[in-house]
Structure formats: structure tokens, C-alpha cells
Amino acid sequence: xxxxxxxxxxxxxxxxxxxxxxxxxxxxxxxxxxxxxxxxxxxxxxxxxxxxxxxxxxxxxxxxxxxxxxxxxxxxxxxxxxxxxxxxxxxxxxxxxxxxxxxxxxxxxxxxxxxxxxxxxxxxxxxxxxxxxxxxxxxxxxxxxxxxxxxxxxxxxxxxxxxxxxxxxxxxxxxxxxxxxxxxxxxxxxxxxxxxxxxxxxxxxxxxxxxxxxxxxxxxxxxxxxxxxxxxxxxxxxxxxxxxxxxxxxxxxxxxxxxxxxxxxxxxxxxxxxxxxxxxxxxxxxxxxxxxxxxxxxxxxxxxxxxxxxxxxxxxxxxx
Numbered sequence: 001x002x003x004x005x006x007x008x009x010x011x012x013x014x015x016x017x018x019x020x021x022x023x024x025x026x027x028x029x030x031x032x033x034x035x036x037x038x039x040x041x042x043x044x045x046x047x048x049x050x051x052x053x054x055x056x057x058x059x060x061x062x063x064x065x066x067x068x069x070x071x072x073x074x075x076x077x078x079x080x081x082x083x084x085x086x087x088x089x090x091x092x093x094x095x096x097x098x099x100x101x102x103x104x105x106x107x108x109x110x111x112x113x114x115x116x117x118x119x120x121x122x123x124x125x126x127x128x129x130x131x132x133x134x135x136x137x138x139x140x141x142x143x144x145x146x147x148x149x150x151x152x153x154x155x156x157x158x159x160x161x162x163x164x165x166x167x168x169x170x171x172x173x174x175x176x177x178x179x180x181x182x183x184x185x186x187x188x189x190x191x192x193x194x195x196x197x198x199x200x201x202x203x204x205x206x207x208x209x210x211x212x213x214x215x216x217x218x219x220x221x222x223x224x225x226x227x228x229x230x231x232x233x234x235x236x237x238x239x240x241x242x243x244x245x246x247x248x249x250x251x252x253x254x255x256x257x258x259x260x261x262x263x264x265x266x267x268x269x270x271x272x273x274x275x276x277x278x279x280x281x282x283x284x285x286x287x288x289x290x291x292x293x294x295x296x297x298x299x300x301x302x303x304x305x306x307x308x309x310x311x312x313x314x315x316x317x318x319x320x
Contacts, residue, residue: 004259007121007266012229016236017271019127026127027146029116029273030241033195034154038241041195042155042298046319052285055111055315056205058103065208065279066109067248068220073110075103107144108311113152113303114276117142118310119265126270138308147275148303148312152242156299156318157196159184160286161223162203169203170223175252177226178234190295192238197299199244200225201282206246224252227263236272243268244277244299244316277301277314285318294320 022032058064064072079100083089089097108114116126117139123131126142133141161176162169164184181200185192192198202223208216224247225231235243243250251264268274289295297320303312 007260007263010227010255010258010260010263011267011271015229015267015271016232018236018273019271021273024127026273027116027142028150029126029275030239031147031150031152031273031275033239033241034152034197038154038195042153042197045155045296046298047294048320050288050320052288052318052320053315054280054282054285054318055313056279056281058105058110058313060209062209063213064109065205065248066106068217070106070109073103073105075101077101105313107306107309107313108278110313111279111281111315112277112311113144113147113301113314114265114269114278114311115139115142115144115147115309116269116273116275119262119269121266121270124270126273134310139310140308143306143308144303144310144312145305145307148305152197152275152299152301152316154195154197154241154299155193155296156199156244157185157190157192157296158199158201158282158286158289159192159295160188160201160282160290162201163286163290164188167203169207172219172223173221173252173256174202174223175226175256176224177228178231185295188289188295189293195239195241196296197242197244198240199280199282199285199299201246201286203283204247205279205281206283221253222247222249222251224250225264226252227255227258227260227267232264232267232272235268235274240274242275242277244280246280246282248279250276250278277316280316285320288320296320 058073301316
């Protein structure tokens with residue numbers, strides 16, 4: 001840790017920022033780019049009505065892919081047949097019975113959206129608010145609720161880095177840049193246009209379900225984009241509203257050169273207001289895109305409307 005620079009030292013005193021661009025009270029950041037024209041641009045990419053849902057199942061027998069320190073869903077039945085047969089269930093007029101259950105979950109313990117206030121440094125969140133807004137039992141600023149109220153709809157473009165590199169999944173700690181994304185896009189025959197919702201497949205969720213948990217989490221460093229100021233400026237210049245990946249942390253977990261943890265959460269989420277969606281299942285969608293050579297589509301997502309929450313489970317729906 002002594003040799004690892006601070007986030008400010010890595011990013012500099014004047015990093016690319018979008019603070020104030022949509023007013024001092026804005027809590028959805030770069031999602032503001034997704035106006036009606038962008039929604040219609042996404043609709044125009046629908047060709048045959050194929051529908052794909054992108055959430056990983058919660059409570060999978062193999063386990064749930066979660067960041068170290070979090071746990072998968074804990075679900076239990078409240079009403080079942082045995083409860084009613086034993087006389088412990090409620091009695092309803094007419095004799096109808098029903099199953100019921102409840103769950104304890106990390107709100108970021110499944111396919112999910114981060115709140116813009118989820119990650120910070122120097123005691124400051126998105127749009128310059130102090131991090132003490134996370135105190136008191138919830139996030140009073142830049143929680144996931146404004147994103148959930150707004151929804152996410154636009155033209156999505158999938159870049160399949162694993163397929164581009166001829167792999168089922170990228171290796172632990174394997175990195176790529178925006179130049180690599182553009183190279184892969186060119187090979188796929190698609191263009192990453194301004195204000196596109198950017199989906200990136202590494203195959204790492206496929207790796208999760210194919211390997212024991214001990215192996216998956218050993219030396220936990222996921223593949224992904226790696227920090228550079230040029231990459232952050234590219235996101236800002238292209239007005240990317242949303243980065244969607246099939247990894248738990250949306251970026252290579254630790255910057256390979258500096259050792260800093262999650263600098264793109266600081267650069268993109270905190271500074272630019274780019275929404276981050278993580279643990280998104282992209283394999284079936286990627287197979288369909290590869291089969292007919294169409295890599296753009298209508299992307300839609302609606303996180304749950306949870307008051308003052310740091311994030312929310314989501315089941316994005318893609319129509320192509």
C-alpha cells in the first residue's frame with residue numbers, strides 16, 4: 001500500500017469531469033445524453049424482434065457471482081404446502097392457498113446498476129457533493145433511485161473482446177483499452193457511435209459458472225478496461241452514457257501499473273457520471289450477434305426503485 005499512489009495522484013488535480021453540466025442538482029449524470037432521439041435511434045436498430053434478458057439468475061446452485069466481501073442471495077420459503085397442511089398457514093375464504101418466500105440480498109449481489117454516489121475519493125461524490133451524504137442509513141444524494149425513476153433506453157452496441165481474441169473468456173487481469181474496443185468493433189463490422197450504450201463481453205461470467213469458486217476467486221483480479229486519461233477523455237468525448245459488462249467490477253480490478261483499485265469507478269462514475277452496470281450476462285446475446293453479424297440493438301434497463309440505495313438488481317432487456 002505504501003507504494004500505491006492516491007487516487008488524486010493517479011488521476012491528477014484536473015481530471016475530465018462533467019460536474020455541473022446538467023446543473024448542480026443532477027443525480028443521473030451521463031444518462032442525460034439518452035434523450036428521445038437516442039431512444040428512437042435504439043428503436044431503429046430493431047430488425048426481427050428477438051428478445052434477450054441479461055440478468056444472471058439469483059440463487060444459482062453454483063453460487064452467485066459477487067465481489068469479495070458480499071454474499072449471494074439467502075432465500076427462504078414462508079408459505080408452502082407443508083405449512084398449510086400443518087395448520088400454521090393463514091386461512092383464506094374459499095380455501096385458496098399460496099406459496100410465499102422472502103430473501104436477504106446485497107443490492108449489488110446480482111446483475112446490477114451502481115448509484116452514481118456509490119464510489120468516491122477525497123470525500124467527494126458525483127457532482128461535487130460531500131461523502132457524508134452516505135451517512136444516516138442511506139444515500140441522501142445520488143442514490144440509485146433517480147436512475148431507476150428515469151430508466152435506461154437507447155442504442156446498445158456489444159463489443160465481444162473474448163471472441164475478438166479467440167478465447168472463451170479473457171484471462172484474470174487481462175486488459176484492453178478503447179483502442180482495442182474500436183479495433184474489435186471494426187472487425188465485427190459495427191461502429192461505436194456517440195451516445196451509444198457500450199456493452200463489453202469478456203466471457204468472465206462463463207468462466208465463473210464453469211469453474212469452482214475457490215479457483216475463480218483465487219488472486220481475484222478480473223479482466224477489463226484499464227485506466228488512462230486518454231480512455232477517460234474518449235468516454236467523455238463520445239458522450240457514453242452507460243458502460244455494461246459481464247464482470248463484477250466493470251474494469252480490471254487493480255490497475256496493473258499503479259496498483260490502485262478501481263480507478264475507472266473514480267474516473268467514469270464519480271467524475272463523468274457514466275452509469276455502470278455489472279454482472280450482466282452477455283453470452284447468449286453475443287452468440288446471436290455473431291450468427292447474423294448485427295451487433296447493435298435496443299437496450300433497455302430499469303433498476304428497482306429503492307429509496308436511498310447504493311445500487312439495485314436489474315434484468316436488462318435487449319431487443320434486436
